């Protein structure tokens with residue numbers, strides 16, 4: 691039997707903005723049931739890469755492959771329809787909206803027959819609570835509760851759980867843990883590994899090497915738009931990864947400077 695192609699892949703993708711090469715011949719593969727960590731310092735090109743993967747930007751050069759077939763998304767909606775879900779750090783949730791309404795945002799279950807059809811709030815609440823509880827948020831039991839009362843980690847869980855409930859095949863998580871404390875981050879990391887065990891392909895964008903190394907199967911380090919390193923779990927130490935992310939020399943220079951002044 692032939693090998694199954696990765697769900698999503700980039701082949702020699704470059705993205706050029708008015709003279710700035712944000713991505714320079716990037717190749718990578720996103721596989722079902724695996725967590726691919728995308729690491730890089732500010733300005734390394736992570737946001738641009740997310741936008742290419744999620745259909746916002748067509749690549750200037752190179753190819754995006756979906757299930758092994760070249761594809762040019764017309765826009766983010768088409769990528770979403772293909773099962774590529776992106777959860778941004780601010781998760782786009784509306785604080786004054788209830789958890790149940792937020793979970794469905796426009797896709798609420800309805801009750802009755804037109805013209806008497808109306809949104810089934812009780813059903814929306816029941817499903818939203820069932821899903822967030824499934825992912826470990828057991829303290830919240832009422833779907834009428836406002837999103838604004840949830841912690842940052844809980845909101846991430848709501849957004850990621852929502853994407854999974856609506857059938858995401860690829861989950862692109864943009865810095866999901868960076869604004870969170872240790873305990874909150876661990877709730878999100880647990881959910882990320884749960885998504886993997888349910889067969890979702892996860893792209894985990896972060897500049898936190900420890901978080902990445904806790905859950906990652908593969909790692910891609912971007913420096914100035916280029917893939918500076920690509921390796922599997924266990925192939926590099928945390929120090930090596932940190933060094934790579936910092937561009938190596940900068941950290942070594944700093945260490946020497948600090949040693950000299952000690």
Ligand SMILES: Nc1ncnc2c1ncn2[C@@H]1O[C@H](COP(=O)(O)OP(=O)(O)OP(=O)(O)O)[C@@H](O)[C@H]1O
Nearest residue numbers: 707710711712730731732733734735736737738739
């Ligand atoms: N729409 C755009 N027009 C012009 N230049 C852009 C555009 N988007 C990104 N860039 C440039 O591309 C480079 C990579 O930016 P990008 O935002 O992808 O990096 P990043 O790794 O996501 O950084 P950060 O973590 O700070 O968001 C930067 O030099 C940036 O100025």
